Amino acid sequence: MARSRRKLGEILVGWGIITAAQAEQAMGVAKGAGKRLGDVLVELGFAKEEHVAKALANQFGMEYVDLAASGAGKQVDMKLIPEDLIKKHTILPLERSGGRLKLIIHDPMDLELLDMLRFRLNVEIEPRLAAKSQIKKFIESHFGGGGNPAVSSAKMVGPGESLITESIDKTVDRSVDRSMDKSIDVASEDAPIVRLCNRIITEAVKSRASDIHIEPMADRVRLRYRIDGVCIERDNLPKRMQNSLLSRFKLMAGINIAERRVPQDGRIKFPVDDVAIDFRVSACPAYHGESIVLRILRPDSVRIGLENLGFEADNLQVFNRIIRRPNGIFLVTGPTGSGKTTTLYSALDVLNRPDKKIITAEDPVEYNFAGINQCQVNEKIELTFPAILRSMLRQAPNVILVGEIRDKEVAEIAVQAALTGHLVFSTLHTNDAPSAITRLIDIGVKPFLVASSIQAIMAQRLIRILCNQCKAIDPDPDHKYLRLVGITPEEAKGRVHKAVGCPNCNNTGYRGRKAIFELMSMNSEIRDLAFKLAPIAQIRRAAIANGMRPLVGDGKLKVLKGVTTPDEVSRSTQIEEAVVNG
Secondary structure, three states: OOOOOOOHHHHHHHOOOOOHHHHHHHHHHHHHHOOOHHHHHHHOOOOOHHHHHHHHHHHOOOOEOOOOOOOHHHHOOHHHOOHHHHHHHOOEEEEEEOOEEEEEEOOOOOHHHHHHHHHHHOOEEEEEEOOHHHHHHHHHHHHOOOOOHHHHOOOOOOOOOOOOOHHHHHHOOOOOOOOOOHHHOOOOOOOHHHHHHHHHHHHHHHOOEEEEEEEEOOOEEEEEEEEOOEEEEEEEEEHHHHHHHHHHHHHHOOOOOOOOOOOEEEEEEEEEOOEEEEEEEEEEOOOOOOEEEEEEEOHHHHOOOHHHOOOOHHHHHHHHHHHOOOOEEEEEEOOOOOOHHHHHHHHHHHHOOOOOOEEEEEOOOOOOOOOOEEEEOEHHHOEOHHHHHHHHHOOOOOEEEEOOOOOHHHHHHHHHHHHOOOEEEEEEOOOOOOHHHHHHHHHOOOHHHHHHHEEEEEEEEEEEEEOOOOOEEOOOOOHHHHHHOOOOHHHHOOOOEEOOOOHHHOOOOEEEEEEEEEEEEOOHHHHHHHHOOOOHHHHHHHHHHOOOOOHHHHHHHHHHOOOOOHHHHHHHOOOHHHHHHO
16 A cells, blocks of 8 residues: 655655745645645745755655756766757756666656656656756756747846846947847847847746836936836846837837837737746837836736735635625725735636626736636727626626726716626725725715615735745834834834845845735715715724724734834835824
């Protein structure tokens, strides 16, 4: 009888690499996102890839090979199997004798690969295990790049290095008079500008960036990445490269490269580490040339599960109850980039079952979900939000998602849908939850319709969370920031942490983001106040009395739990008394 294998989390906890709490958290993320536990542990920064590989080797009774150790590469013999197999499957041959091949792999559960290699090479495979990144690095150093040529040419460079290599600098046309460089030609993957653009995209994705900003200045082209909501300047590119660089990105996005006077939008699909990543591209004319922004769309970012969005236990319980109601409107409010789409998609992911019909109207559709009917707004053919919504209601849906309530017409259709037995999700741009009521009334929706159709309103902000590998207790936290988030010096003792900085978080002290929430459930008192056009302050007091925790209160809980810092919370929200008296 086969012995039962120890679980990966148990092995790493036993070795002291991670804590039991971290293992449990990672398992929750892995389950919600449909990922492997090892990948999630590395993404969350709880364990290094090498630790996970060693634990997998232990779990499957395999030998672990550390390719980073001195002399380890001397055992590898690349001539034993064809180059295309090595690059395509990220494997390394060690030794072949008597019909047996010792082979380094990175995934012990990929039995199909082992079967295919046995058949193709006509040998018995003896697998060894190594970290995937180490295998890739070895292949790149040997062959000068593996897998997709577009990706292999875009190797990661250190934060201090320039993205402009000597070969790119020499080859790019130095004449600023020409409209663009011939090297933007898509047919040549080795063209210098193509290599540079591929390198920028690949590095940004691997750095966990959400946006790439290419901004022409008077004497340079500034390149910035937005990581965890903060823009970081990556490089200053020569001004002479501006036309070629912008034209190449526009060409990749399917944008008219000859048009530079009006804003344009496009999309790019680009493979990074064998995963096709979507980018939403925006080109906007500016004083020194077109500013281009690439928004990186990661499907896994909207499938992280409700538990990992940042909900406290009480708010999560209320949220779960609200999204399962048969009808009514659920609004999520906050500024651009506050995670509203992620929250709504996470809710839809929970509700996405065969017995429910879900339709969305979005502008644009950013993430594709199986089982959900997603409609893209197209103003050119008069496929507007109202047109899609009217059509939706004839399709008998259970759940409707309206990307954003922008005007009276959309708001009224959403309200009518909610009153006729549909559950409607949507977003609105307001600073807090109670303001959404007066905003809808200002748009032109009748107060009694607002009062009767809305089930709940949730405001949210995204805050950076501390890096687990370097955070430390702050012995003397800044009293100004403590006051801004409503923490007394007595509460802060031994509980408030500070950002330190290490290689895992690029020396920022933060890695990843979570949301803070303000969840207002409607009750008879709040409905009555909405109907009577009561001031926001009065609605807010009633909501707090009904159990709503303000944004700053949610942030305070996370500070005292050691998840984030007082200054990070105060960047997004502050208590009113602190602002007045500060």
